[in-house]
Amino acid sequence: MSKKNLVFSGVQPTGNLHLGNYLGAIKNFVSLQNNMECIFCVVDLHAITTFQDPKKLKKNILETTAVFLAAGINENKNIIFNQSSVAGHSELAWILNCVSRVGWLNRMTQFKDKAGKDKEKASVGLYIYPNLMAADILLYKATHVPVGADQKQHLELARDIAQKFNNDFNVKEFFPLPEALLSKNISRVMSLRDGTKKMSKSEDSEFSRINLKDNPDDIVKKIKKAKTDSDPIPDNLGDLKERPEALNLLNIYSDIKGENIEKTLKEMAGKDFSYFKPKLSETLIETVSPIGNKIKNLLKDETFLRDVIKKGKEKANLKAEENLKKIREIVGFV
Ligand code: TYM
Numbered sequence: 001m002s003k004k005n006l007v008f009s010g011v012q013p014t015g016n017l018h019l020g021n022y023l024g025a026i027k028n029f030v031s032l033q034n035n036m037e038c039i040f041c042v043v044d045l046h047a048i049t050t051f052q053d054p055k056k057l058k059k060n061i062l063e064t065t066a067v068f069l070a071a072g073i074n075e076n077k078n079i080i081f082n083q084s085s086v087a088g089h090s091e092l093a094w095i096l097n098c099v100s101r102v103g104w105l106n107r108m109t110q111f112k113d114k115a116g117k118d119k120e121k122a123s124v125g126l127y128i129y130p131n132l133m134a135a136d137i138l139l140y141k142a143t144h145v146p147v148g149a150d151q152k153q154h155l156e157l158a159r160d161i162a163q164k165f166n167n168d169f170n171v172k173e174f175f176p177l178p179e180a181l182l183s184k185n186i187s188r189v190m191s192l193r194d195g196t197k198k199m200s201k202s203e204d205s206e207f208s209r210i211n212l213k214d215n216p217d218d219i220v221k222k223i224k225k226a227k228t229d230s231d232p233i234p235d236n237l238g239d240l241k242e243r244p245e246a247l248n249l250l251n252i253y254s255d256i257k258g259e260n261i262e263k264t265l266k267e268m269a270g271k272d273f274s275y276f277k278p279k280l281s282e283t284l285i286e287t288v289s290p291i292g293n294k295i296k297n298l299l300k301d302e303t304f305l306r307d308v309i310k311k312g313k314e315k316a317n318l319k320a321e322e323n324l325k326k327i328r329e330i331v332g333f334v
Pocket of ligand 1: 008013025
């Protein structure tokens with residue numbers, strides 16, 4: 001049984017990826033590739049848990065691939081592929097549907113948020129989505145999963161499922177218990193309009209988020225309009241407790257600068273947001289615009305993008321089949 005470190009993570013191809021996806025997850029993918037074997041997946045099976053226009057889905061799968069590359073993931077060193085192209089994800093998800101418990105899924109807060117008031121009308125796929133996520137990770141026996149804080153509960157469920165499988169089938173340590181890797185500085189990037197809500201593609205207002213493809217003018221406008229308050233920037237973190245919007249902007253700035261927030265507070269203490277915001281825009285433009293430009297360039301070469309995920313699929317499939325062979329045997333399939 002190999003206990004080799006292996007990183008797995010996934011991003012849904014549901015259009016315009018934003019600063020939350022980048023700072024909370026993708027930026028960490030890029031640094032992890034230097035020390036560990038990594039698999040990065042465009043999770044299209046997850047995307048269809050809410051209806052996707054097929055034409056847009058195709059475009060978004062390629063665009064998410066482009067985002068991985070533009071952010072700096074090396075396609076030769078790592079595996080980049082789309083989930084539906086490796087059938088093992090669906091097969092293991094079914095097996096894990098039979099291991100996971102209804103009571104466990106009923107506790108998932110993201111289902112409650114996404115299904116909204118009319119739970120009866122949500123797809124069954126949306127409800128059992130965390131089991132598919134566990135399958136994604138366990139199919140490769142991944143040990144480390146870089147994600148934003150919103151995925152932490154799903155990771156805990158994946159660990160429970162792995163543990164129950166190992167116990168039920170008496171195969172101690174067959175599945176490793178995967179560990180969530182959260183960004184130290186900013187595991188939850190908040191909306192620019194409401195510092196108590198996470199930045200999300202599903203929020204109606206474009207002014208709530210910075211998209212990776214935003215041009216510099218958009219970034220300046222969005223930061224100018226970002227909600228803050230009239231108090232100056234304090235010199236300590238404690239004074240930001242009741243000021244979620246201010247805290248969010250300062251966290252974003254610090255993370256991009258590669259500094260801790262205490263250092264930023266030292267630098268900015270006593271200044272107003274009218275002074276800070278242009279600095280933040282400048283910093284964001286320096287980081288986001290080169291990525292956005294690369295995404296736009298990569299999108300011009302669909303053949304290349306298709307080729308990247310095709311090669312990734314072949315490598316992922318080999319690993320998946322090797323593990324699935326053992327899993328089928330353990331479960332008792334002939
Ligand atoms: P998804 O597609 O919603 O988001 C992709 C990644 O971006 C992170 N993220 C954020 N981080 C910080 N602040 C935010 N505002 C923010 N918004 C998004 C997410 O936490 C995620 O890491 N279920 C997953 C995809 C998935 C997956 C997996 C992840 C499917 N299978 C297996 C890891 C391993 C999702 O919907 O992410």
